[in-house]
Amino acid sequence: MIPNEVISAWHLIDVRPLSGGLINQTYRASINSTPVILQKLNPIFKPEIHYNIQAVCKHATSNSALTFAELVPNINGQLWTEVQDQVWRVQTHIAGDTLHGNISRKASESAGMLVGRFHESLTNFSWTYQAPRAAHDTQSYLNKLRAIAKEKEQDESWRALAAGVLELSVDMPDLWKFPLRHCHGDLKISNLLFKGDNAVALIDLDTLGALPIAYDFGDALRSWGNTSTEDAPPQLCLETCDAALKGYLNEVEGSFGNDEFLSIADGLWVIATELAARFAIDYVEDYYFGWDSNKFPSRKAHNMVRAQGQLQLAKSARASVDHLKSTIESCL
Secondary structure (H helix, E strand, C coil), rough: CHHHHHHHHHHHHHHHHHHHHCCEEEEEEEEECEEEEECCCEEEECHHHHHHHHHHHHHHHHHHHCCEECCCCCCCCCCEEEEEEEEEEEECCCCCEECCCCCCCCHHHHHHHHHHHHHHHHHCCCCCCCCCCCCHHHHHHHHHHHHHHHCCCCCHHHHHHHHHHHCCCCCCHHHHHCEEEEECCCHHHHHHEEEEEEEEEECCCCCEEEEEEHHHHHHHHHHHCCCCCCCCCCCEHHHHHHHHHHHHHHHHCCCHHHHHHHHHHHHHHHHHHHHHHHHHHHHHCCCCCCCCCCCCCCCHHHHHHHHHHHHHHHHHHHHHHHHHHHHHHHCC
C-alpha cells in the first residue's frame, strides 16, 4: 500500500508495481504525462545515500555522455519523502531493456565500455560518501559463516555448502590492498539498461562508494559471464568475460595501475565466493534477500540454490584466473 502522502509529494498518477527487484519495492508511475520510477527504499539503506547519487550523477554527466536514473525532488525540493519510517523516492525513467543472463559478446563489450566511461568520468571526482555501508567486506562475511557453522545446528546440505565456501577461501587474495576508486558497487547485468546490444545506462545507484576496482568489475564479470541465471547451474563463458574486459579497458587504460587491472581476474572468484557466503548466511537468518515464491517454497530454499550456484561459479572462476589475466595483459 502506497501512502497518500507519497502520492501527493510528487503528484503521482498511474502507479503500477514492477517485478524483479531483490531489494527495493519498485513501481512505474507518471508525473503529469512523464513516466517515472517510484521506489520504497529497503531499510538497509539510509536516506542520506541520495546525496551520493545526486553528487555522482551531476559530476559524471558533466564529464561524459552518461545517462542515469536521476532523482526527482518532491514538491518541497527534497530528494526523498519519509512516511512512518519508510523512505520513498522518485527517479527518472529511462527507456531500455533489462537483461537476465546469457548476454551476447557485443552486449558484454558495450556494457564494459559503459562501466569504463563511468569509472573514467570519476577519476577527478572528490566526494565523501554519506551513510557508507561495509560493502564487500568479504572476510567479515566469511567469519560470520564460520561462526554460524560452529554455533548453530544446520542440515547436512547447508553444512556441506558452508564447508565448500570456507575451503575455497583459504588462500583468497586481499583485494583491499589496492587503491579505492569511485565505484557503482553492484554491477550485475540487471543494473544496466540496453537498447538491443548497446548498453545505455547504469541504474540502482544505492551502493555507490569507494572500492577497489577488482570488486566493482569483478562483480560485473560474475554476473555478465554467467550464461545461466542465479537459480540455475552456472556456466562461466570466458568469451563473454573477454569481451567485457576489452570494452572496459579500452575506456580506462592508463587511468589506473596495471596491477589494479590484473586484480580484476581475482575479483571475479572472490566476489562469487563472497556471494555464496551471503546466500548461505541468509539461509540461516532468513530475512535479507528477496525470493521468488512462484519457483520456491521459501526464502531458505531459494537461498540454498543461489548459494550452491555461486560456489560452483566461484570454483570455475578461480580455475580461469590465468586466462583472464592473459586477456587483461593483451589489452594493456
